Amino acid sequence: MAKNKDNNEVVGISEILETFGKFQKLQYFYCCLSVLFATMIMINYVFVAGDINYRCQVPECDGSNPVYSATWWPNATLDRCYKPILNHTVSSGSCTNNSFTSHVEKCSSWVYESNDTIIAELNLACQPWKASLIGTVHNLGMMLTMPMGGWLSDRFGRKPITVISAVGSFLGILKIFTYTYYPYIALELMEAVISGGVYMSAMVLMVEITGTKARILPGVLFAYSVYLGEAVYACIAMVVPYWKHLIMIICLPNVLFLSFIYIIRESPRWQIINGRIDEAKETLLIIAKTNKINVDTDILRKMNEATLKEAFNIRSYARKEGFADIIKSREMIKRIFATFLARFGTSFIYYGLVMNSVGLPGDKYWNFFMSAAASFPGELIAMYLMNRIGRKKPLIYGYLTCGALCFLCAVVPESKTWMKLALFLLGKLVVSACYTGMVTYTMELFPTSVRGSLCGVCTLAFGFGSMLAPLTPMLAIIFAPLPFIFFGCSATMAGLLIILTPETKGQPLLDTLEQVHASSSKNRTECTTNDNSAYIDDDNYKY
Template structure:
């Protein structure tokens, strides 16, 4: 007998499972607010060299502000003052009509910069003058954050499999809240970068534990529902971020605003159950029985009988070594293959998603509106992927969304900049598809790996994902080398990862594997009777391929 049989007796999809989704919604809303926060706190407002000191000697005393700018700051071809240069000496001849500033000697800004505060009263760029030759430091904060997310994936993947989902989730709540709030009070760039790194470490626990905990409590038929509908919290948080950033235009206040919901999440943690699957795998039968009885009570089903507890429950999973580590992901042939392929897919999925999400300029729209549209398109994309996941399967959905994302990026490479309406439509479509692929990959990966190393596997794949995310801001900087280069790289990664998916097995209607032996030596008896055909695809794929 398998765990799914127990869930069937106590109702594998009832009020108990819905309650879990609701309790995990608040912290999952916080995730996009931090993951995409750099779009706003690291924004570059219009700026030019500070020329206030030039008027002290009386040279510019009688000139208006516009005239001072004319004689002091060179302009670009579009008539906008240059951001990082000023004339070596005031050029009074430019006040005459028809005069041009080409070839006049310029120097770097000598007394700092003046910023346009009409959109943002304060950003990282204005706080620490991260502009001109230091502008890459704002992108670097995003990379540092995602490096923290990478490290958190490894740490919380191990901790969750070792000490349980529930305790590790509380640790991630507290860590994210403490360091998230502390970031708002950083008095130097270095301190801010360190705190953002630690915030990223904590937030990863919320990301990987919440999805696994949700799916481990539901039956086979509702896994896609839990995975997709639960992820709508990310979309809600993403849209809220655009609203928060519009209403709160100071970066420190914005940091505190998007972190505040974690205080509520800590309070709701008391009602979150431990994963009964994890408890059984770790031979904690009595504790598992407690939560299963609780699930039965809330779902209005009969509690498990004493005979069930003594004879059946303890035999659902064979007693075995519980000291599973990341090494178990590569110890056996089919696990090695699975680890290599899923790591490649996650890297491509993340690179595509963040490559698009962090590029919210260039389409002729306000950045807040662009971000909101990018977030809103995720909702229909997730509802669409939910339908297709159960119709054509996980593998085809995953591959299709990635390949179509790559095609959308490729189209925009060749569309002229003047056709910004069309470019915006294609970019929004690509954003929706990239989010659909991200939604599918969480569910798909959770179903591919066995319970004993499920969190370790999510820690590893999250590491690969955040590696892609951490490099995305740096890839975008390559537009200074060749404008289309970032899009060419992101497009290639999306297509390669989409093709890689085709080498993975299908998991539609296949029971979750519990042990590594279920991967290495799958048995037909473990497949639900109504999914023999789909399960055959799974077994054939896992048994005919080796490395």
């Protein structure tokens, strides 16, 4: 038995993890700090590979020290990938606005306004696809590492993967020593593969050290760490625009995460599941001591694997269900199809809006900061509506509203700066709410027997959407409103697909495919509340 030192309340051994205290607060802080830095690294390319002003170089007029704002540049508006042809009657070094003919030609060298981004240092002028590909490659690495990170954390533990991913983010510093494009993009991929693992391992660790009554808290704090990372990165970039200094600021501190070896604790649930009973007992004793819970150490140390699993309600299923069973189920195929495309649309819109925020009228740093800040209320809105109304309707109306806002943003002219920015920020707020809601809804739609596998499939969809998002600014070159038209279509499609899925609020948390088939034959809108032991309590959410 265990009892709290403050009120001497005697509780069972299983209540060690149910008691929220200093231990959880410290572990949350460590995990969220690593996620914050991982987020800054994840979106580093937004400013590091951001566009800058440049023009073609005219050797006859520029001289040995060319500057971007040349007084002799012709008054006519020119494509920055083409240079004006000099009138041959003009002597070298005496160029004026009238020294050029009306003809232009492609140029092979450029003069940059600044060297704040890699566009200048890697000479990427007039190659927008190369700049966009950096973000795509980074998100490709994230797409690969998220499922891999989940598997590795299941295999080797939550703590080692969190530590390796957090510390490994330091290797991004190597990018400042590259002077050509392809080595840089290779390092970008490596950085993403190493650092991305912290998202899965840290989140799982936070959930597994949390009691049932506070189980929704880790998800909220995790999301806020991501949003805060975006906002902090924007603030740093405002003060330190030079890309090498920016990379140093977000990568160098990751070395300090080596301290996690000593201050982060492994998940006791993972230790119990993997037969590390002695280690699990030591971890539980540390939790009890930190949270000031008195524990009868003799009883705890005498418990074997079976009694520990029983105490913490850890069980396995007699029959393992897999993909062979899933593809035979029409109901599961329908749910997978809807959630796969909805998760793809969510990430495509969310990170697409992040990328395009720097292209809005006004200061790009301030726009990016406001875009990040707009995500914070979205989290609270999602929690309130999903607990109050349900899962399905808020998501349907949320996606459709987001689609409408994106379509409106596409048709509002650039001259209406504040109207366009307001529509953009509202769209970001709504998609952030859908982002959070869809994660919870996905977990409830799938049965326990295949939930991990199918959530992994949805993670791939999410990664694919975020991989395509950095390419959307190139669409604006073809037609300025095109990115927002694509976002609007994706959101509308996601909202319509959610109609195919059932409401899960107040419904049983299903364990097997057989239960899914049985529930699909009933009225999907009916909420049963009699069997409290098998139902999801929205205030005390259980996975």
